[in-house]
Amino acid sequence: MKTPCTTAILLIGFQNDYFHPEGILRGALEDATHAAAVLHRTISLLRAVQSSPTLFVATPIIFTPDYRELSEPVGILKLIKETGAFKQGTLGAMTHRDLATLGDRVLEIPGKRGLNAFAETHLNETLRARGIKDVVLAGAVTSVCIDSTARSAHERGYRVTVLSDCTCGRTRVEEEFYCQQVFPLYAAVQTSGELVKELLPAGT
Numbered sequence: 001m002k003t004p005c006t007t008a009i010l011l012i013g014f015q016n017d018y019f020h021p022e023g024i025l026r027g028a029l030e031d032a033t034h035a036a037a038v039l040h041r042t043i044s045l046l047r048a049v050q051s052s053p054t055l056f057v058a059t060p061i062i063f064t065p066d067y068r069e070l071s072e073p074v075g076i077l078k079l080i081k082e083t084g085a086f087k088q089g090t091l092g093a094m095t096h097r098d099l100a101t102l103g104d105r106v107l108e109i110p111g112k113r114g115l116n117a118f119a120e121t122h123l124n125e126t127l128r129a130r131g132i133k134d135v136v137l138a139g140a141v142t143s144v145c146i147d148s149t150a151r152s153a154h155e156r157g158y159r160v161t162v163l164s165d166c167t168c169g170r171t172r173v174e175e176e177f178y179c180q181q182v183f184p185l186y187a188a189v190q191t192s193g194e195l196v197k198e199l200l201p202a203g204t
């Protein structure tokens with residue numbers, strides 16, 4: 001059973017290049033309607049529990065203009081470099097405005113340069129220092145950064161939950177496959193509504 005004091009919601013990839021209509025990688029996600037719904041449900045979840053001690057953490061991926069952090073990238077990182085996505089100082093690298101409205105309620109941890117939000121950041125140290133036991137993931141992309149970060153959290157001893165209605169894959173088939181066949185191998189899968197009921201039981 002999760003408690004607000006020991007739970008962190010990790011917000012992965014809620015940046016304009018994924019979720020803004022003009023984002024460079026907007027086409028890499030599921031259809032626009034679904035991506036918008038994922039964003040809306042995530043913001044609704046955060047607002048529902050924002051008065052609780054639940055920790056909100058964003059780990060944006062941002063690169064220098066020459067992408068010197070990437071040496072012979074492959075896959076999605078190669079696509080990011082070739083298209084100029086998530087470049088420092090651009091609109092695309094900025095946190096989506098809907099998430100930005102939460103202001104300082106969201107703790108931003110910089111340094112993410114790849115798929116795993118724990119790699120080369122102070123995420124683990126931050127969670128440990130705050131006594132976090134449960135890590136809940138929302139964002140994009142389900143089969144890449146969500147899966148990589150969730151596995152890393154599991155390997156570090158956290159109890160992991162993936163929110164099936166607050167994550168966005170490249171296709172609906174991919175999203176359903178990961179939520180039904182992959183994540184249950186090492187994590188719990190919940191909806192945002194189920195999480196709210198767990199963190200804020202009736203009568204509290």
